[in-house]
Each structure stands twice: as C-alpha cells, then as structure tokens.
Amino acid sequence: xxxxxxxxxxxxxxxxxxxxxxxxxxxxxxxxxxxxxxxxxxxxxxxxxxxxxxxxxxxxxxxxxxxxxxxxxxxxxxxxxxxxxxxxxxxxxxxxxxxxxxxxxxxxxxxxxxxxxxxxxxxxxxxxxxxxxxxxxxxxxxxxx
Amino acid sequence: xxxxxxxxxxxxxxxxxxxxxxxxxxxxxxxxxxxxxxxxxxxxxxxxxxxxxxxxxxxxxxxxxxxxxxxxxxxxxxxxxxxxxxxxxxxxxxxxxxxxxxxxxxxxxxxxxxxxxxxxxxxxxxxxxxxxxxxxxxxxxxxxx
DNA sequence: CTTCATGCAAACCCTTTGCACGTCG
DNA sequence: CGACGTGCAAAGGGTTTGCATGAAG
Numbered sequence: 001x002x003x004x005x006x007x008x009x010x011x012x013x014x015x016x017x018x019x020x021x022x023x024x025x026x027x028x029x030x031x032x033x034x035x036x037x038x039x040x041x042x043x044x045x046x047x048x049x050x051x052x053x054x055x056x057x058x059x060x061x062x063x064x065x066x067x068x069x070x071x072x073x074x075x076x077x078x079x080x081x082x083x084x085x086x087x088x089x090x091x092x093x094x095x096x097x098x099x100x101x102x103x104x105x106x107x108x109x110x111x112x113x114x115x116x117x118x119x120x121x122x123x124x125x126x127x128x129x130x131x132x133x134x135x136x137x138x139x140x141x142x143x144x145x
Numbered sequence: 146x147x148x149x150x151x152x153x154x155x156x157x158x159x160x161x162x163x164x165x166x167x168x169x170x171x172x173x174x175x176x177x178x179x180x181x182x183x184x185x186x187x188x189x190x191x192x193x194x195x196x197x198x199x200x201x202x203x204x205x206x207x208x209x210x211x212x213x214x215x216x217x218x219x220x221x222x223x224x225x226x227x228x229x230x231x232x233x234x235x236x237x238x239x240x241x242x243x244x245x246x247x248x249x250x251x252x253x254x255x256x257x258x259x260x261x262x263x264x265x266x267x268x269x270x271x272x273x274x275x276x277x278x279x280x281x282x283x284x285x286x287x288x289x290x
Numbered sequence: 291c292t293t294c295a296t297g298c299a300a301a302c303c304c305t306t307t308g309c310a311c312g313t314c315g
Numbered sequence: 316c317g318a319c320g321t322g323c324a325a326a327g328g329g330t331t332t333g334c335a336t337g338a339a340g
Binding site: 162163164182183203204 | 303304305306307313314315
Binding site for chain 3: 016019020021053
C-alpha cells in the first residue's frame, strides 16, 4: 500500500501524459500489498473492469521502472515481481511467505563492494542485494515465540 | 573455462547416470567463458552437431543447478544466465562487458543481513548479492590508466 | 491539431511436457 | 532387463509488437 500520487507525480515530472489508464495503473499498484507480478495487475484490472489491456500494463510497468518508482525483483523461483519504491538506491527485504517487502539502505554493503573490488581487481559499478526471509507477522505465526 | 570433470563428478556422486548427452553438456559448459544462457548452449550444441535437444539442455542445466555446480544469475537485463561455480555459498562479480564472472565469498555481508534483521524485524533466511562492473581486462581497454 | 498512448490480437520468445524410443548400469 | 534418460514436437506462459483508433496537451 503506497501512494498512487507519487507514481502519477513521477510521470508528470518526467513529462509523460497523465492518461486514464496510467492513473488507473497507479491505483492498482498502490493497492498491492508486497510484491506483485504483471499478471496480478492484469487480473486486478480485469476484475475491476478497468478496460486496460495487457500491453498497457507491461508498458506502464516499464515506464514506472524507468522512473525508479517501481523496481523489478527476480524471485528465487525465477518469477519477475515488482515493488513500488523510492527512486533512490536501496535494497529490499522480501517476505517469502506473504510477499511483503521493505526498503532498506545499506550502511555496510559499500564496504563489501570495496573489499571485493580490491580482492578481484574488478571495477564495481553496481550491485544488487536481495534479502529473503519472514516478516515479523509471518515469523510470528509460523514460529510463535 | 572450468573443468568438465567437476561437473561430471558431481553427477556421479549424486547417483545420476553418466550419459553421453550429459558429458557433452559438461564439455559445452566448461568451454564457456563467463556467463552463458541456455540459448547459448543450444546454439553451441547444434553448431558442434552433438545431437542434443533443447529439452535435454534445460533438464541438464536444472540438474547442475540442483547439484550446485552451476548457478543461475538474473542479469539486470532480465535475462537468465548461468555460471559454473563451486557448490558453496558465495556471490558473483560479473563483468558487464565480457561476461566473465568470479566467485567471491562475503566476509562482510553477514553483518549487513544481521543489521537489516535487527532494524526491520524480519527473520532473514537467505540473500542474493550480485556485483556488476568491469573485470581488470575490460576496465583496462576501456579506461586505459 | 499533432503527438503520444491505447487496445486488440497476433507474434515471439523461452521453457516445460508427453510420449515412444534408446541406453546405462 | 528395468529404470532412467533422451529427442522430438507440441503446448504453455509470459512479454512484445504492429496497427488502426482515441485521448492529451
């Protein structure tokens, strides 16, 4: 559950047209809890009879991803999922049970990349870190301690 | 360029049959430089007239992945690539230019996951870290300093 | 009005599956 | 010889594209 306004604003600021389908997409995305797939949105759109086609959904997701307000995750299963997020560099903690995600910054990861760079001679330009586990709620119901 | 024997041994140890197609796959994989896709292997197999079908290639990759001697990477492009590697937990440094990869262990990443766990309340079970950049050779030819 | 965005359906991957045949041990 | 593995072709699922129509600025 994020704010649809943030998504719409991002489009606006980047000079894209604020069309009805795009506003609807922003609404759909902001209603998602945790990560979601393109297929989820297709289903939701059709359930709500929004009249949005598959193609538009994929195109809008691409757009939001370019704008950095949505990020694509590669789940261990191989599926592609998306999460709404702030357009700054960060990482995600992903609940394997309910799919909830949380953004985290990375105070220590820079040290890791520097250390790897030193040891391998690579020039590290970017990195991806994804943390999988159970969110407090799911951990509580699974292992009640 | 890794060692085909390591791949074959892994199959053997796990009790899988050492068939001709699987030996050929081991050879194909060990001849790859850097990461490769299933499609790469399909092309190579057909170029060398090995008579190995697509299905077998996907099945063998799955198998090698289960055995931990090959790992699947999700490239920023969204493509799935594979790299041969040691069956222990580690991470990869990936050259964005030539695709060469190197395994690295992660002396500092544990601290990062612990810190994230503490801050978010998540129980972190696993993580994926991928580092992208330029290997020494490619960095040298691009930015000769 | 002109450009940009949409919907639809078809095209296009990549990957998996069903099944009869081959072969490893 | 019996279970396991293979090839083929077809099915499947997710994503992209072409094109005529429609809306945004």
